[in-house]
Amino acid sequence: MKKYQEIGSISKAFGLKGQLKLQVADSYLPILQEQEVIYLLEGSTYIPFFIESIDKSSQLLIKLEEVDSKEGAIKLSGKTIFLPEDKLSSVEEDDNSDLLFGWAKGYLIIDTDQEPVGDIIEVVAYPQQELALIEYKGNELLIPLNEKLIVGLDEEEMIMMIDIPEGLLSL
16 A cells, blocks of 8 residues: 655635645655645545646745636645655655754654653654654654753753643643
């Protein structure tokens, strides 16, 4: 069975001809630009959408084949974008040198009640902030990393205490 990796999301429709505004981690952007297909999750099935064009002149916009109207684009807004894991092999897993929190990969996140939440699998850069990718109750979860939310750090034990925003763990 083919495995897929989340690389970003569709934030909203753009214009009247079916373009979509994307949020994609910087490390995945070069790979996305080489792709002919992206995948969106519908129920439990990954649906392929063929890429007509990608424009990143002022913001990251994508045009998908057979999405030719604002209404069609609106239906895809908010969807998560996936690529097959085998297409991501050129992303170096340890290339976090340009990330502020790249050093945190492998740390255990605990909440302010001292309860373990999960190990940081990867630190992902989004345009607004960096996020920790963890596995929580069998699902992948992104937790914001910023100095205001980190309330404790044990470098020797590799533990990071975070004041996790209310409701985030129940998503």
